[in-house]
Amino acid sequence: MTECDRIQEWLGAWLDGELPSAKAAEVKLHVEKCAACAAEKERIQRLDAALKRALEARVSDAAFAPFWAGVRDRIAREKSWRDRVFDWMRGVLAFPRLAWAIPVAAVVLIALFSTVRYFGWFAPTNLASVESIDGHGFNVALLREAKTKTTVIWLFENQETEDDNSVEPAASEQAF
Amino acid sequence: MTIPSSLRRASRLFSLWLLVAAPLGAAEQPAQPVQLKIGTIFATNQAECLDSQLAKLKQQLEVVKYRCYRLIREESQKGTWQGNTVFEIPGGRSLVVQPFEFRNSRVSLKVRLLEGEKPIVDTTVRFPNKGNFLLGGPPHEGGVLILSISAAAQ
Numbered sequence: 001m002t003e004c005d006r007i008q009e010w011l012g013a014w015l016d017g018e019l020p021s022a023k024a025a026e027v028k029l030h031v032e033k034c035a036a037c038a039a040e041k042e043r044i045q046r047l048d049a050a051l052k053r054a055l056e057a058r059v060s061d062a063a064f065a066p067f068w069a070g071v072r073d074r075i076a077r078e079k080s081w082r083d084r085v086f087d088w089m090r091g092v093l094a095f096p097r098l099a100w101a102i103p104v105a106a107v108v109l110i111a112l113f114s115t116v117r118y119f120g121w122f123a124p125t126n127l128a129s130v131e132s133i134d135g136h137g138f139n140v141a142l143l144r145e146a147k148t149k150t151t152v153i154w155l156f157e158n159q160e161t162e163d164d165n166s167v168e169p170a171a172s173e174q175a176f
Numbered sequence: 177m178t179i180p181s182s183l184r185r186a187s188r189l190f191s192l193w194l195l196v197a198a199p200l201g202a203a204e205q206p207a208q209p210v211q212l213k214i215g216t217i218f219a220t221n222q223a224e225c226l227d228s229q230l231a232k233l234k235q236q237l238e239v240v241k242y243r244c245y246r247l248i249r250e251e252s253q254k255g256t257w258q259g260n261t262v263f264e265i266p267g268g269r270s271l272v273v274q275p276f277e278f279r280n281s282r283v284s285l286k287v288r289l290l291e292g293e294k295p296i297v298d299t300t301v302r303f304p305n306k307g308n309f310l311l312g313g314p315p316h317e318g319g320v321l322i323l324s325i326s327a328a329a330q
Contacts, residue, residue, distance in 0.1 A: 127304075128301045128303030128309040129301070129303070131300040131301065132300045136294075138296060140297065148235040151301075151303065152309070152311075153311045154240070154313045155289075155313030156313060
């Protein structure tokens with residue numbers, strides 16, 4: 001690849017101002033000295049100019065009148081109720097106005113929770129909750145059966161000290 | 177910084193609701209005594225039997241899977257909040273019950289079963305007002321004792 005080939009590859013980018021300054025200076029210096037590259041540069045510039053003219057012609061030919069008429073029509077047209085609701089919600093839910101929602105939500109939750117607890121709604125019917133048990137050396141079993149709403153705390157003697165004759169075994173199967 | 181009026185209104189509303197709603201969840205402590213009832217049931221496997229006085233407890237007793245249940249003692253006492261009430265249990269035992277809290281229609285009891293001076297079990301149980309729970313296992317005359325412990329706050 002010759003020096004000219006390398007420079008001509010960068011010409012387009014240079015003309016668009018996309019080359020780093022060192023490389024742009026190198027291209028500029030080369031183009032000033034090299035007739036072939038200068039001619040290529042002018043060819044690219046002419047092409048750009050032609051393209052620009054063609055685009056401008058297209059833009060001036062485009063019919064913007066209907067577009068602007070549509071915009072004016074939308075502004076003038078009365079909004080439907082749905083649009084008005086959406087607009088209202090957008091206004092209400094805007095961040096500074098949303099600040100009230102947090103304390104209100106907290107209050108509603110606290111009030112609901114307090115009311116539910118006060119009236120005992122959703123509380124288990126007869127099931128007890130055992131908060132602590134100390135068997136003082138005895139083994140302790142805890143049974144909570146929802147079906148019969150029964151809570152049982154059962155004491156066992158430790159195996160090492162258990163007197164087999166002192167406790168009647170349960171019927172068919174061990175309860176706990 | 178100026179607080180927006182909507183925020184001022186919200187904070188006033190919040191305070192008002194807190195004042196109204198928060199006390200609802202607070203503990204109640206009725207001044208009236210609490211009615212404590214201990215049923216002492218003797219359970220064995222010797223023969224199929226159910227004391228007629230235990231008809232209401234039949235389903236609960238079936239959980240412990242003995243064959244015969246007899247009510248050998250039933251005692252009711254009015255207990256005071258934070259005060260100990262002592263019930264005599266066969267076999268030289270005693271049951272000390274201390275009602276200490278009534279909240280959300282549930283009664284909290286501290287229960288201590290003693291054999292003479294020796295503690296057998298200490299437990300803290302919370303259950304619905306007028307409900308009960310069973311404490312069983314102490315051996316007695318070839319069977320076991322089951323205590324039905326119930327409390328009714330007035």
